[in-house]
Amino acid sequence: MVSASHSSVLKHHFDNLEQQHSAxxxxxxxxxxxxxLFFSGLFxxxxxxxxxxxxxxxFASSHLILWIATVNTVLLITxxxxxxxxxxxxxxxxxxxxxxxxxxxxALGSGFMILKGFEYYTDVEERLVPGxxxxxxxxxxxxxxxxxxxxxxxxxxxxxxxxxxxxxxAGKEIGQEGYIDPHKIQLFLMFYWIMTGIHGIHxxxxxxxxxxxxxxxxxxxxxxxxxxxxxxVSLYWHLVDMIWLFLMPIxxxxxxxxxx
Amino acid sequence: MGSHDHGHNHSVDDPPTLHxxxxxxxxxxxxxxxxxxxxxxxxxxxxxxxxxxxxxxxLAIASVQALFVAWFWMHMRRKDKVVSLTAVTSLFFxxxxxxLVLGDVLTRHRGGL
Numbered sequence: 429m430v431s432a433s434h435s436s437v438l439k440h441h442f443d444n445l446e447q448q449h450s451a452x453x454x455x456x457x458x459x460x461x462x463x464x465l466f467f468s469g470l471f472x473x474x475x476x477x478x479x480x481x482x483x484x485x486x487f488a489s490s491h492l493i494l495w496i497a498t499v500n501t502v503l504l505i506t507x508x509x510x511x512x513x514x515x516x517x518x519x520x521x522x523x524x525x526x527x528x529x530x531x532x533x534x535a536l537g538s539g540f541m542i543l544k545g546f547e548y549y550t551d552v553e554e555r556l557v558p559g560x561x562x563x564x565x566x567x568x569x570x571x572x573x574x575x576x577x578x579x580x581x582x583x584x585x586x587x588x589x590x591x592x593x594x595x596x597x598a599g600k601e602i603g604q605e606g607y608i609d610p611h612k613i614q615l616f617l618m619f620y621w622i623m624t625g626i627h628g629i630h631x632x633x634x635x636x637x638x639x640x641x642x643x644x645x646x647x648x649x650x651x652x653x654x655x656x657x658x659x660x661v662s663l664y665w666h667l668v669d670m671i672w673l674f675l676m677p678i679x680x681x682x683x684x685x686x687x688x
Numbered sequence: 689m690g691s692h693d694h695g696h697n698h699s700v701d702d703p704p705t706l707h708x709x710x711x712x713x714x715x716x717x718x719x720x721x722x723x724x725x726x727x728x729x730x731x732x733x734x735x736x737x738x739x740x741x742x743x744x745x746x747l748a749i750a751s752v753q754a755l756f757v758a759w760f761w762m763h764m765r766r767k768d769k770v771v772s773l774t775a776v777t778s779l780f781f782x783x784x785x786x787x788l789v790l791g792d793v794l795t796r797h798r799g800g801l
Contacts, residue, residue, distance in 0.1 A: 450768065450770075453768070453771060454768075454770055454771060454774065457771050457774045457775065458774055460774075460775075460778070461774050461775070461777065461778035462778075464778040464779070464782060465778060465781060465782065465785075468781075468782040468785055468786075469785070472785050472786055472789050472790075475786070475790070476789065476790070476793050478743075479790075479793075479794070480793075494730070494734070498727075498730055501726050501730075502723065502726070505719065505722050505723050505726060506719070506723075508719075508722075508757065508761060509715065509716070509719040511761075512710060512715050512761045513712070513715065515710070516709055516710050516712070516715070519708070519709045520709065659763075662761075662762075663762055666757055666758075666761055666762050667762075669757065670753075670754045670757055670758070673722075673726070673750045673753045673754060673757075674747070674750045674754070676726075677729055677730075677733065677743075677746035677747065677749075677750055678743070678746070678747075681729070681730065681733035681734075681742070681746055682743070
């Protein structure tokens with residue numbers, strides 16, 4: 429029979445709360461292991477094609493918006509900080525602090541997604557989308573390059589990627605030394621959109637979990653004994669942050685120093 | 689069922705393991721380290737001075753950042769063996785993934801075995 433003073437948090441099939449918490453953490457770590465394997469498929473594929481086409485990947489990478497990636501990195505690392513403080517608040521039974529830190533974490537994560545949305549919008553405007561959009565833009569630039577005169581001023585850093593690429597490839601044949609293949613640039617863009625898109629979906633899922641925690645905390649369903657509820661969500665959030673720490677350099681820093 | 693509950697020693701209001709509570713200073717220090725490493729990573733790469741070692745350096749810095757996050761913020765420092773085993777196992781399978789795929793791709797068009 430269960431003791432009359434049985435904790436409301438302790439589930440019947442656990443001996444004590446520490447065992448329950450350990451099981452909850454292990455369950456989340458098992459899920460995180462599957463997430464690592466999921467993303468590793470994308471990372472391995474990216475590695476192969478980056479090794480095969482370094483110049484194209486470097487060129488494409490150098491035309492992504494690095495300042496947005498930098499700010500997003502700061503936002504995400506800071507959100508991991510506040511998430512860790514949320515666990516501490518939960519362990520100390522500080523409901524107000526817990527909700528505050530969770531909301532700050534959610535705000536930082538939302539800021540990440542807003543900037544990501546703005547970045548996507550800018551990428552579409554710049555025609556950095558693999559497929560017909562990209563091909564049409566490049567074809568226009570090639571046509572313009574053919575008619576460009578020697579007196580046309582070099583726009584330097586302000587030059588659109590298509591003009592820069594067309595000018596670079598002018599006079600070169602496909603496969604010739606120094607030719608940057610636009611098809612392989614589209615390969616990079618495919619990786620960029622898919623990897624950051626899937627990461628973004630994971631951020632959204634994390635935000636959903638955080639808002640659920642806020643609701644649970646507001647309804648007094650996260651007492652000190654149940655702090656592990658916050659901890660398992662934080663484990664997921666930290667992993668999403670860690671994935672970005674690897675994603676950002678391979679996508680945004682592949683061509684650093686190449687532009688201009 | 690009923691027999692499942694017999695003999696279980698349910699502790700009354702188990703407190704959380706107080707020695708597990710993170711100290712604010714320690715948490716913030718890890719934040720500073722991870723943030724500085726991120727900015728160093730970006731700064732080094734943007735300077736363009738790394739050349740061919742750019743990617744290994746970037747990934748090495750990212751790995752150090754991940755280690756800090758996992759060890760301190762994800763509490764792997766608690767030395768929960770099963771958790772550590774889970775994390776290491778996933779990395780081991782990623783390693784196999786890389787080795788087998790790259791072993792194929794990097795050795796193509798070179799006469800095979």
